[in-house]
Amino acid sequence: MELQTVISLRDLTKKIGKKTIVDHLSFDIHQGEVFGFLGPNGAGKTTTIRMMVGLISISEGQVLIHGKNIRTDFKNAIANVGCIVENPEMYKYLTGYQNLKHMARMAKVDAGNQIDEKRISEVVDLVGLGKRIHDKVSKYSLGMRQRLGVAQALLHRPSILILDEPTNGLDPAGIRELRDQLRYLAKEEKMAVIVSSHLLSEMELMCDRVAIIAQGKLVQVQTVGQMIDSEQEQQSMSIEVNDVGEALTIIQRTCDANASQSAEVKNTIQFAATKEQVATVIEALVKQEIRVYRVNAQRKTLEDRFLEITGGGEIA
Amino acid sequence: MLNLILNENMKIYRRIRTWILVILLFLIILGAAILVYTHLPQKDPNWRVTLQQSIVQNNKIIQQGSKSGVPANMISQLKIQNAQNQYQLSHNMANPLTGWQFSSEFIMTGGNFLLIVFVAIVAGDIVASEFSQGTIKLLLTRPRTRYEILLSKFLALVIFSFFLTLCSVTLSILIGFIFFGTNGYSIPTLIVTSGGNIASVSLISFFLMIYGLNTITVIAIASIAFMISTIFRSSAVAIAISLITLFVGSTISSLLQSYSWDKYLIFSNLGIAGYLTSGPTLPGLTLTFSLIVLFVYVVVMIALSLWIFKRRDVALT
Ligand SMILES: Nc1ncnc2c1ncn2[C@@H]1O[C@H](COP(=O)(O)OP(=O)(O)OP(=O)(O)O)[C@@H](O)[C@H]1O
Numbered sequence: 161m162e163l164q165t166v167i168s169l170r171d172l173t174k175k176i177g178k179k180t181i182v183d184h185l186s187f188d189i190h191q192g193e194v195f196g197f198l199g200p201n202g203a204g205k206t207t208t209i210r211m212m213v214g215l216i217s218i219s220e221g222q223v224l225i226h227g228k229n230i231r232t233d234f235k236n237a238i239a240n241v242g243c244i245v246e247n248p249e250m251y252k253y254l255t256g257y258q259n260l261k262h263m264a265r266m267a268k269v270d271a272g273n274q275i276d277e278k279r280i281s282e283v284v285d286l287v288g289l290g291k292r293i294h295d296k297v298s299k300y301s302l303g304m305r306q307r308l309g310v311a312q313a314l315l316h317r318p319s320i321l322i323l324d325e326p327t328n329g330l331d332p333a334g335i336r337e338l339r340d341q342l343r344y345l346a347k348e349e350k351m352a353v354i355v356s357s358h359l360l361s362e363m364e365l366m367c368d369r370v371a372i373i374a375q376g377k378l379v380q381v382q383t384v385g386q387m388i389d390s391e392q393e394q395q396s397m398s399i400e401v402n403d404v405g406e407a408l409t410i411i412q413r414t415c416d417a418n419a420s421q422s423a424e425v426k427n428t429i430q431f432a433a434t435k436e437q438v439a440t441v442i443e444a445l446v447k448q449e450i451r452v453y454r455v456n457a458q459r460k461t462l463e464d465r466f467l468e469i470t471g472g473g474e475i476a
Numbered sequence: 477m478l479n480l481i482l483n484e485n486m487k488i489y490r491r492i493r494t495w496i497l498v499i500l501l502f503l504i505i506l507g508a509a510i511l512v513y514t515h516l517p518q519k520d521p522n523w524r525v526t527l528q529q530s531i532v533q534n535n536k537i538i539q540q541g542s543k544s545g546v547p548a549n550m551i552s553q554l555k556i557q558n559a560q561n562q563y564q565l566s567h568n569m570a571n572p573l574t575g576w577q578f579s580s581e582f583i584m585t586g587g588n589f590l591l592i593v594f595v596a597i598v599a600g601d602i603v604a605s606e607f608s609q610g611t612i613k614l615l616l617t618r619p620r621t622r623y624e625i626l627l628s629k630f631l632a633l634v635i636f637s638f639f640l641t642l643c644s645v646t647l648s649i650l651i652g653f654i655f656f657g658t659n660g661y662s663i664p665t666l667i668v669t670s671g672g673n674i675a676s677v678s679l680i681s682f683f684l685m686i687y688g689l690n691t692i693t694v695i696a697i698a699s700i701a702f703m704i705s706t707i708f709r710s711s712a713v714a715i716a717i718s719l720i721t722l723f724v725g726s727t728i729s730s731l732l733q734s735y736s737w738d739k740y741l742i743f744s745n746l747g748i749a750g751y752l753t754s755g756p757t758l759p760g761l762t763l764t765f766s767l768i769v770l771f772v773y774v775v776v777m778i779a780l781s782l783w784i785f786k787r788r789d790v791a792l793t
């Protein structure tokens with residue numbers, strides 16, 4: 161499957177005074193993927209998104225949306241984008257429906273992409289606002305405002321959806337629903353969905369690829385799969401056996417000299433090993449007629465990787 | 477662009493605040509009518525004598541005229557008063573106030589300030605509130621240029637000025653009719669011409685002229701509020717500064733009278749509707765001159781707003 165690039169960042173930089181807030185970011189985002197911006201508070205995620213949608217000026221570099229430069233060809237570039245930057249803010253004294261009508265009138269005027277009442281009720285159904293769409297937004301809960309935000313972002317059938325911290329303030333059920341919706345839009349509607357977050361476990365479930373940003377710099381872009389288990393990497397294991405003494409000697413000899421008996425769990429040894437080494441250890445134990453009851457891999461989460469890569473909870 | 481103006485209109489007229497202003501306008505006009513009604517000079521049996529005396533006195537002042545340093549606009553006013561008194565005498569009208577006169581008096585004495593304050597409230601808020609609510613991000617991430625966004629707001633404001641003026645005309649005429657009767661359409665309406673003479677015009681054209689000129693003043697003050705709103709993104713500052721311009725402006729203008737550039741200040745040119753009823757306030761001012769000056773000020777203020785709005789980084793506080 162060929163991956164069509166829909167957004168390219170090229171050395172994107174934002175400077176305010178002498179401070180560089182976003183520092184030469186370059187990467188591509190493809191059609192049909194959920195792409196995450198991951199970074200601690202103050203990493204520059206929101207600033208990057210604001211440059212991508214033309215809310216703030218770009219100090220250096222460029223943003224290309226379907227090959228069109230956001231700075232020099234703003235109208236044609238932004239027409240492909242639907243977005244919520246930070247909070248889903250809407251006109252509180254209008255109803256949800258009037259808000260959508262307002263956004264429909266802002267769309268690009270061309271014959272092929274009319275946004276009529278049918279389209280409005282389509283997105284209302286999609287986000288599940290139902291009859292409440294005719295209530296004033298001032299009466300909405302945060303979850304409903306988030307839904308309305310998604311509805312207005314999808315209204316003009318964009319090929320790119322950009323959401324800054326979309327799960328902020330949502331309850332677990334709301335987060336789950338949003339996640340399913342975003343995955344659906346990427347897989348079935350072939351949209352490129354860009355989300356930012358510091359909720360790391362959340363990104364792991366939601367994204368196909370993640371760009372890790374720390375202090376305005378790109379640390380790396382990886383698929384979520386790559387980040388979690390790489391073949392060569394050692395994982396921390398725990399193993400429960402009947403004869404701890406014998407087993408410990410074997411493990412220390414075959415793979416991890418630092419293997420140790422667990423202080424908390426009886427008859428359990430902790431050690432670090434790659435995938436292949438685990439197989440070797442089990443084989444050796446069984447040969448010595450040691451009974452193996454349980455083997456656990458403490459799966460490394462994105463969170464561990466993230467803290468490893470960004471050097472802990474340091475805030476820029 | 478039409479769609480953007482429709483949006484801005486929706487945001488103005490769907491807000492309760494706008495209708496509170498209209499209701500307030502209604503209540504104030506009603507209050508004014510009640511006040512005037514209860515203070516009408518009660519059937520002076522000697523009203524003919526009183527009017528004749530006042531004509532004689534006015535004539536004296538007019539004859540001494542400019543020699544004795546009476547300002548030109550005062551003299552014009554007296555001339556108009558005399559002509560009206562004469563009309564009353566020859567048509568045997570004890571009380572000249574009718575619904576029509578109530579409406580024109582209202583807009584010339586207080587109603588004009590009211591409209592300016594109300595429009596300034598909306599103008600000061602129209603850009604600032606988008607920033608304070610965060611909805612500016614909705615406007616600026618759609619395929620419209622920032623110029624289009626800001627201009628549509630200004631045009632909606634111009635439409636709102638006319639809307640409020642229209643409310644004011646209708647309400648004051650209706651309330652005037654109820655309290656003071658529907659006669660008086662044929663009472664001559666007199667204006668001061670550019671040459672300083674007195675001319676009679678039809679009631680309709682008189683209304684069009686005073687309400688029209690007043691709307692231009694309203695738009696000029698609204699432009700100040702609009703510009704401040706765009707620059708400082710604070711409706712309180714915008715409303716305050718524009719209203720200070722209105723209330724302190726005429727004082728500043730008369731203080732600086734001795735300077736030749738005084739007439740180029742925006743303050744000196746705001747009272748254009750008054751030129752019709754009593755002539756210009758400063759020597760050298762004409763209606764055309766003031767209209768041109770106001771037009772230039774409005775264009776410059778809107779251009780400056782556009783320039784700043786275009787370059788603004790939205791957020792990064
Ligand atoms: N006007 C400003 N002048 C200087 N620095 C600023 C300004 N505004 C923001 N910053 C800095 O820019 C950096 C990036 O901010 P940004 O909001 O992009 O971070 P973020 O990754 O979105 O963080 P969060 O997870 O908290 O939302 C921060 O360190 C912030 O202090």
Ligand SMILES: [Mg+2]
Nearest residue numbers: 205206324325
């Ligand atoms: Mg942020």
